[in-house]
Amino acid sequence: MPSVTRRRPHDPDRRSAVESQVLAATTRLLQEGHRFTDLGVQRIAAEAGVARSTFYVHFRDKTELLVRLAGTMQETSLDRVQGWDPVADGLDGLTQAFTDVIGTYRAYAPVLAAISEVAAYDEVVREFWASALDAFVVHTAGLIRAERDAGRIPADVDPDPASRLVVLGGDRFLAHHVSLGPSDPVSDAAAARELAATWWYGAFRRPTRTPTPPPPPPPPSIPDVGADSAD
Structure with a gap:
């Protein structure tokens, strides 16, 4: 536990400036390859140009610091997709939305x-990250349900598992994609296009399934006339 009593500064502009310094400093250290677990508060404060005690005025601990960083990223990326209609x-608008989200994921890699x-x-x-994704799942399920009720997708589409699949699967896919290497416009465009197509054709414009006809009955057996003649 920190030994300094955590007080909020009276000047909101000063408070915002200091918090921005600390968040930016932490991001720089992570970009340099430091593991978050290995970063001490003293190192973060020094990078931000503030006293260690000042850090605790603005952040309860490193967990709150990371949650704030994660929140900024989620607001940027999730808000972008939630604005899609x-x-x-x-499909084109969804592809562009995912192109922008990939840029955000790269910036916050x-x-x-x-x-x-x-x-x-x-x-x-863990719960903070999951709760934001859960809220996005609920939002996406509402969109799928509205499309189903309007008759634009088959009536047998279940919005709840469909939304979990595209949202949670999409998040894992994007995180893996940006971890593969530096930004590549061709690769990023392909990733955005394929993810958008998966959402679009898998949930939002899923084709109506045509029932598969039963196989034809086997042909009737033909008696062996030659065998009867031989008798």
């Missing part, structure tokens, strides 16, 4: 790695 924007690292043992970080 299936009817008005269509060190933060993503830190979240993955810390969520393995810190319940607060």
